[in-house]
Amino acid sequence: MDYKIISSTCSYCGCGCGVLFQVMDGRLIDTLPMKTHPVNEGKLCIKGWNLHEHVVSDKRLTSPMLKKNGQLQEVSWDEAVRTVADRLTSIIEEHGPDSVGVLASAKVTNEENYLIQKFTRAVIGTNNVDHCARHCHSSTVVGLAAAFGSGAMTNSIAEIEDAACIFISGSNTSACHPLIARRVFKAKEKGAKLIVADPRNIQLSRFADVAVTQRLGSDVAMLNGMMHIILKNDWHAKSYVEERCEEFDAFKAVVEAYTPDKVEAITGIAQTDLKKMAELYATNTPASIIYAMGITQHTTGVDNVKSCCNLAMLCGNIGVKSGGVNPLRGQNNVQGACDMGGLPNVFPAYQPVNVKANNEKFAKAWGKDLPDQIGYTITDMTQAMLDGKLKALYVIGENPKMSDPDQNHLDKALEKLDLLICQDIFLSETAEKADVLFAAASVAEKDGTFTSTERRCLRVRKAIDPIGNVLADWEIIAKLSTAMGYEMNYAGPEAIFNEMASVTPSYAGMTYERLGLDGLQWPCPNTDHPGTRFLHKDQFTRGKGLFHAVEYLDPAEMPDDEYPYFLTTGRMFAHFHTGTMTRVSPHLNTEQKTGYVEIHPEDAKALAINDGDAVKLATRRGQIELPARISNKVKPGLLFVPFHFAENSANILTNSAFDPIAKIPEFKVCAVKVAPAGVKGTPHV
Amino acid sequence: MRQQVKAWLEQGTVNILLGYKLGQGYPLPCCFTKENLDEAAELIAGRARYFLI
Structure with missing residues (x-):
């Protein structure tokens, strides 16, 4: 018997939990939580415990494939790579490098994301590289x-349990980041005050000192209202604001107009609750703000984030242990994919592509002239496909057909491509449409690093040999690059990491040896540096913290006579994103096998809908049919649909209107109508 | 303890021993076998407890 334990990092959400893979005779048989890991301390969520199940699924892709006569057929790696190299070269010659777009991936390693953006810039010759961070936290970064001055979580996960107050807004933390919710519960046990603001009655609301269900998309008004009360009561940190921040007066002038009665009219939050929220946050320091997609996925996503920053600065909560503004990143390596430059405007470590010194630095490092025009975002790429400007799309570890808003619109765009290349571990809904399919190795079959939501760079270790004829993503990119005339001959992920660290100041002090089992948090500028637990100590990265005067704006689409309900979307606890990993995992799939819509009992009664009945949801973009789940989690007038289920995909309904700066779509708000579909169902238990 | 375990494995008293060794500063489960006798020198005792398989 050959039995071994391999330490690695979970590849579901952005917590960065340490796992141990159990391997028996070369087969991956189980996942355990690492007992001494600084993040999860021997605990895992339901997804983490079952991490191995998607790896060994019989639905894994096991060979590269080419579409021949309308059907995907298995081919050799040489044929698949040669075909893509020839077709990309031909498209670049005919239409120019900007006719190609690449989607990097929040699922693959830092090393692989580094190579993806290097390939895009140095080999294709374009900055058209983006990834799903556009859809989750681009507004956070901005x-x-x-x-x-720095676009990442300011503090660390472990610090949350020592906060005196925790304000959670737009994050269903116990469902989506369970190992961070654990720190919230520990903080409560130590006496912390908990404020929860979410349009739904989420689980954490039950444990809150004050919980409110603000109207969808009204966050700026809510936050301005809290700050109005704080200023009126003189609860703000005056010396901190004076010494460490700027533009306070312009901010204050705007906030003065957000009286409690005005805010109640916009948000639906009772004035007494708003006052309690303000008082708890301002008078219990350090206070930590935690948020996720409920803040970011709006046409006002950047405004929402800036308002969170205003609140934290106003009460002196930035640059202190257990305080901060803490966006929870949704995917295992979405922080890393951003850090590595998987974005159309920046090289690794957010060095702008259009700054001459940066461009020259990377051109010298990579031995190629590089484009200096900012490339397309994902949002731009859809329109560019429709306009015939983008001819080829290379999608790595993403499933835009399910994850992008207004799915029917995207389907039309994808049909206009000359070449769609997908690189995945499963035949996702997007991969089904590919002209060429590269079969990739999973998290358990390769080495590398992920960077978690708290900026912690963690090792991923190979536990088993690749299943089938698959290659690690970095190997595929290196092969393709070499086939296109730009040699990439790396001995392995560590060599790529070392090259990356040499051009990425915030990772410059990291090596595989130093990362060990518990990783290092950036910035880590030199090899003597211990990493950084919280940012902006003594001074903000940009010098002084900048207050922004932010006015409330309505969402792009509000209910009306034709579409009278609000619709919001999100995750449920057992599934992850577009379901490609969790729906093939038996222990997760059994928890929830179908999509559903949550509807309030009053609305259900008015529409003669019983629990489990099929209902039709329709928006201006399209319609779906799915079972109703009658629930008090939603308020009257609000519906909720999880977006994991392809057969009734929530993103057929969502609005592609986006934030003008970050270009993040407004997944969280649109107007919808609902009606019985005439099919009686089984009540949900 | 280490010498005892090494002797048991060497003599075939036990075929495998599930215990712990340090991996980059952390106690991690390890399957000690006759094929990797040298690893027995890394066996540690501590408070970490894992249930396996």
Whole structure:
């Protein structure tokens, strides 16, 4: 018997939990939580415990494939790579490098994301590289960078349990980041005050000192209202604001107009609750703000983030242990994919592509002239496909057909491509449409690193040999690059990591040896540096913290006579994103096998809908049919649909209107109508 | 303890021993076998407890 334990990092959400893979005779048989890991301390969520199940699924892709006569057929790696190299070269010659777009991936390693953006810039010759961060936290990166100078979670996960107050807004933490919710519960046990603001009655609301269900998309008004009360009561940190921040007066002038009665009219939050929220946050320090997609996925996503920053600065909560503004990243390596430059405007470590010195630095490092025009975002790429400007799309570890808003619109765009290349571990809904399919190795079959939501760079270790004829993503990119005339001959992921660290100042002090089992948090500028637990100590990255005067704006689409309900979307606890990993995992799939819509009992009664009945939901973009789940989690007038289920995909309904700066779509708000579909169902238990 | 375990494995008293060794500063489960006798020198005792398989 050959039995071994391999330490690695979970590849579901952005917590960065340490796992141990159990391997028996070369087969991956189980996942355990690492007992001494600084993040999860021997605990895992239901997804983490079952991490191995998607790896060994019989639905894994096991060979590269080419579409021949309309059907995907297995081919050799040489044929698949040669075909893509030839077709990309031909498209670049005919239409120019900007006719190609690449989607990097929040699922693959830092090393692989580094190579993806290097390939895009140095080999294709374009900055058209983006990834799903556009859809989750692009507004965070913009908003935090504008206010503080750095676009990442300011504090660490472990610090949350020592906060005196925790304000959670737009994060269903116990369902989506369970190992962070654990720190919230520990903080409560130590006496912390908990404020929860979410349009739904989420689980954490039950444990809150004050919980409110604000109207969808009204966050700026809510936050301005809290700050109005704080200023009126003189609860703000005057010396901190004076010494460490700027533009306070313009901000204060705007906030003065957000009286409690005005805010109640916009948000639906009772004035007494708003006052309690303000008082708890301002008078219990350090206070930590935690948020996720409920803040970011709006046409006002950047405004929402800036308002969170305003609140934290107003009460002196930035640059202190257990305080901060803490966006929870949704995917295992979405922080890393951003850090590595999987974005159309920046090289690794957010060095702008259009700054001459940066461009020259990377051109020298990579031995190629590089484009200096900012490329397409994902949002731009859809329109560019429709306009015939984008001819080829290379999608790595993403499933845009399920994850992008207004799915029917995207379907039309994808049909206009000359070449769709997908690189995945499963035949996702997007991969089904590919002209060429590269079969990739999973998290358990390769080495590398992920960077978690708290900026912690963690090792991923190979536990088993690749299943079938698959290659690690970095190997595929290196092969393709070499086939296109730009040699990439790396001995392995560590060599790529070392090259990356040499051009990425915030990772410059990291090596595989130093990362060990518990990783290092950036910035880590040199090999003597211990990493950084919280940012902006003594001084903000940008110098002074910048207050922004932010006015409330309505969402792009509000209910009306034709579409009288609000619709919001999100995750449920057992599934992850577009379901490609969790729906093939038996222990997760059994928890929830179908999509559903949550509807309030009053609305259900008015529409003669019983629990489990099929209902039709329709928006201006399209319609779906799915079972109703009658629930008090939603308020009257609000519906909720999880977006994991392809057969009734929530993103057929969602609005593609986007934030003008971050270009993040407004997944969280649109107007919808609902009607019985005439099919009686089984009540949900 | 280490010498005892090594002797048991060497003599075939036990075929495998599930215990712990340090991996980059952390106690991690390890399957000690006759094929990797040298690893027995890394066996540690501590408070970490894992249930396996």
